[in-house]
Amino acid sequence: MKHSNSTRPKPAFHLRGCRVSAPLQQPWGSGCRIVEWIDEQGQISRRVVAADVTEDQVVATIREHVTGRKHVLVDDERQPRQVLPRR
DSSP: OBOOOOOSOOOOOOEEEEEEOOOBOOTTSOOEEEEEEEETTOEEEEEEEETTOBHHHHHHHHHSOOOSOOEEOOOOTTSOOOOOOOO
16 A cells, blocks of 8 residues: 655544455456445444555545445444454
C-alpha cells in the first residue's frame, strides 16, 4: 500500500480493527485489495479498493457511509468479540 503525506488534520475516529489484504490479481484486468474493519459500534464492513490504494484512500473508504446490509455485534461482555483473522 502506498503511503502519502496528509497535511490536513482530520477528526480522530475509533476502530476495533482494520486489515488491508495483499494485492489480488484479477485475470481480466487490474488488481484489487480488500479492506475490512470493525468500528466502535461493532459493525464489520468490507470494501474492495484498487491494488495501488494509498493510506489516505483507505482512511477515506472507512469514513464513507455505505448504504447496504450491516451486521452489528451487540456489545455485550458475555458475548465473544468480533475479530479480524490474523495470518
